[in-house]
Structure formats: structure tokens, C-alpha cells
Amino acid sequence: xxxxxxxxxxxxxPGHGPGPGGRPPLGLRARIAVVAAAVVLLAGGSIxxxxxxxxxxxxxxxxxxxSFALAGPALYFRDQATxxxxxxxxxxxxxxxxxxxxxxxxGPVCDRFHAGGDTALCLRAEPGVLPKTYAIVLDxxxxxxxxxxxxxxxxxxxxxxxxxxxxWTVFATGDSYSTTAFSTRTxxxxxxxxxxxxxxxxxxxxxxxxxxxxxxxxxxxxxxARDDNRFYATVSSxxxxxxxxxxxxxxxxxxLRQNVECPSLSPDNTRLAFKKxxxxxxxxxxxxxxxxxATMRETPLAxxxxxxxxxxxxxxxxxxxxxxxxxxRASDVWTVPADGTGAPGLAVPGGSSPVVVx
Numbered sequence: 001x002x003x004x005x006x007x008x009x010x011x012x013x014p015g016h017g018p019g020p021g022g023r024p025p026l027g028l029r030a031r032i033a034v035v036a037a038a039v040v041l042l043a044g045g046s047i048x049x050x051x052x053x054x055x056x057x058x059x060x061x062x063x064x065x066x067s068f069a070l071a072g073p074a075l076y077f078r079d080q081a082t083x084x085x086x087x088x089x090x091x092x093x094x095x096x097x098x099x100x101x102x103x104x105x106x107g108p109v110c111d112r113f114h115a116g117g118d119t120a121l122c123l124r125a126e127p128g129v130l131p132k133t134y135a136i137v138l139d140x141x142x143x144x145x146x147x148x149x150x151x152x153x154x155x156x157x158x159x160x161x162x163x164x165x166x167x168w169t170v171f172a173t174g175d176s177y178s179t180t181a182f183s184t185r186t187x188x189x190x191x192x193x194x195x196x197x198x199x200x201x202x203x204x205x206x207x208x209x210x211x212x213x214x215x216x217x218x219x220x221x222x223x224x225a226r227d228d229n230r231f232y233a234t235v236s237s238x239x240x241x242x243x244x245x246x247x248x249x250x251x252x253x254x255x256l257r258q259n260v261e262c263p264s265l266s267p268d269n270t271r272l273a274f275k276k277x278x279x280x281x282x283x284x285x286x287x288x289x290x291x292x293x294a295t296m297r298e299t300p301l302a303x304x305x306x307x308x309x310x311x312x313x314x315x316x317x318x319x320x321x322x323x324x325x326x327x328x329r330a331s332d333v334w335t336v337p338a339d340g341t342g343a344p345g346l347a348v349p350g351g352s353s354p355v356v357v358x
Contacts (some may be wrong), residue, residue, distance in 0.1 A: 066104035117163020123154035160224035167222035221262035262310035
């Protein structure tokens, strides 16, 4: 403060007049208040800067190396040891990891990953009392272009072949599809329009030809068709799971059949790989199948272990998926022929979230 901004109060006593230099003396309480206010302002600014710097540091630490990008043909996957995305040459049908070549590391930190066209989707969990997930949209250089905060634990991620449509699923409560005590939240993002559907539960649903309403409806495992309009997903309600076919333009969904989970559409858009419940044993409830959309004929695949994953097609004849890993690894990526023949082959020891980029 300057002398020009203060003047003696009219009728002030001599003891309260201006001091040396024309400045009125501040009382002890006033001086303490001024100092306290300054400390609060400085502390607030420091905390704000620290939080902002922390967020920037977190983003840098989780980002891909400048030399790491989407470049195919390659099999991209999450490296379970580092939490970062890596890639290696795509395996042949039933091929093993030894023949696939060395992996290239340096991708972004993700808990779930998928890619299509010039777009990648990275789901990154943020631990806390109330867990949340960042749905991070990446371009072909794997630079961040958009970030959306979603409450819950990441479980499924999908990008359409063109890179336009994105979908993700988080667990709102619970952490396993093998029980009924869970709740999911599935979102769809159209990158062309920027429109975000925060919950697929808003879509009008038809089951057995009638409009269906229920408070326990859950969606997960979206897979988009090449036209970026049609999609397939799982819906559950009252202890049943259904394969639904959705239409983005008409904003509608209809159930096609029961007992289909985590559908994955083949590159030629004629078949769906999915997991089917074949047992009430919570330790091994599912088996991988392929559904022909023209005939609705199901084919069990040669993988007989229980697969809790949304399979990903490496080409029109092979699907990839994650299983609990061997030798202490969290998970491994396997491949198997899509026609029910052959045998599973280990593709990536210590990997998950497989997707082929071309």
C-alpha cells in the first residue's frame, strides 16, 4: 500500500494518525491478517502449480516414445510387465511367439488398448477410493487428442476399422463377468461429430419383438461393422445374456440370440467370435465360439480353456485372445483358427489386449 491510498479517518485520535512518512501504522492483528492472507495466496498458487505440473508429468510419463506409432502390419498388445503398449510382427494362424520376431516397446501406458484406422484407444485406470478410468483417444502417432474421465475399472476397449467409432466398458461395481454382482457402463464416441454417448443403456432395446425395460440392464463388449453404423454388443438382464445388433443412426438395438458375450466381428463382417457360457463353475464358465451371421450356426474353437476376454481377429481366419499367463506372468496372448480346426498357439508371452494394425 502507498501513502496516497490511505488517509486519516475524520476525527481520529492522535494515537491513530499517520505515522512516519505519512503512512498510518497497522495494528498487530491487522499485520497478522495481512501476512496470513499472503501465505494462503502463495500456498494456493503453489498447490495449484504443483497439481498442474503433476498432471503434466503424469501425462508425459504415460505417453508413447516419439518413435513409437501405429505402423502395420503388426500385432499390438499390452506388455504386462511394464503396462506399456508394444508390437511385434503378426503371427501366422496357430503360430508361436518364437517365430513372430522380437517385440518393439515404447508405447503408451494402458490397461486396455485397441486401434483401427488412424486411431487408438487407451484405457488407463486411476486408483483411488473411488476408482476412475481415463479413456484416452490417440492419433496414428499415438499422441493424445482427447481424454475423458469415466468412473469405474476398465474392462473392454474397441475402435472401428475406419478409426471413427470408439467404445469402452468399465466395471462400475464388481470385477468379474462370472458373477451377477456387477454393473457396467459402456460408452460410444463418434470422432467425426464429437458426440459422446455416456451410457449405452439409453438406447431403445427390443427383445423377442417387444420393447424391453428393466433396471438391471448392462451392456459390454461392443464391436463395430465396417459401415461405422451397425454394431454388436452383449446385454444382460435378469440372469440372461443376449447378443444385440445396434444401429447408431436409428439409435436402436435388438436382441438376436441368448448366451453370447463379448462379440468380435471378423474383418469380412460375416462372423462373430464370442465367449459362450458352458458351465456354472465360476472358475471356468466360458468357451470360445464363432457365429456365422448368415446361418446363425455356432462353431466351437479348438481352445478348450475358459476365456474371459473379447477376442480380436488377426485376419479372417484367426482370432487372438488373452489367458492367465504361465510362469508367473499375469496373462499371455494366444491365437487359434476361427473354423474350429487346429490348436491354440502362444503368440505373446506376458501380453494382453491384442489387435492387428495394418
